[in-house]
Amino acid sequence: MKIIGIATKDAKLYFELVSTLRERNIVFEIIVPGESIPPNVGVIITSRSERNSIEFDNVVVYSGNTETTVLEAMKVLMGREVIYELVIGIDPGEHIGIAVVGDGVVLGTATVFSVHAMINVIKTYLKVFHAFKKIIRVGHGDITKRNKIISVLWKFHLPIEIVDERGTTMVTAQPDVEAAVRIAGHSGKDISEKPCVEPTEGEIRNIQRISRIKSNGELTISKEYAREVASGKITIEEAIKKQKKRRKKFLKLSSSF
DSSP states (O other): OOEEEEOOOOHHHHHHHHHHHHHTTOOEEEOOTTSOOOTTEEEEEEOTTTGGGOOOSOEEEOOSOHHHHHHHHHHHHHTOSEEEEEEEEEEESSSEEEEEEETTEEEEEEEESSHHHHHHHHHHHHHHOEEEEEEEEEEOOOHHHHHHHHHHHGGGOOOEEEEOOTTOOOOSSOHHHHHHHHHHTSOOEEOOSOOOOOOOHHHHHHHHHHHHHHTTTSOOOOHHHHHHHHTTSSOHHHHHHHHHHHHHHHHHHHHTO
């Protein structure tokens, strides 16, 4: 199997590329510019200034975004511009597992800690990989978490299926990712309507508690903003900014009397 090679003396770029590849569980090889290239390397990522020093057919030049650059390299490894079927598998656990599979090949995986981060990962893959058919498959999981994720995914206007994830839990170092890969590989039940997300009082209180922690005890977001966070409309960071802005406006009005 061919893998990605990294050839750069740029320390910052090297660190960013290695970090991204490791986060996505992508196998790679470090290559010293000017030295022989191992036969298992199918594509090389390098900087624009070092491009001419790389004597190799398949070279991807750093675009300014490590995620996009790595995915471009993955596309070169597949040997084609267009994929027939692109499936995004999502495990809606405490940590969200993501697996992107193109024509049966795992293109990348990730574990993220917020719906906002999940959306960013999906957007990146959809931007780089063009496919005739795109499907999102979400594990059955906790109903509230699952429906929150589906509600946010609705904006992509792609077919969404709920997959029975019983049997996907395994004792591994990355259970969320492993579950997401399995979910991507199984057909599920089509979702025809956007689910209604109604968080419980306990979930609202927990989001408010987290807002206190993230703001270093400076404030607690309102229940209104907590509900928006729970439904995936805004991130908790955005809710904190809104609360600060609202409080600032209130204090300004109070001081005028």
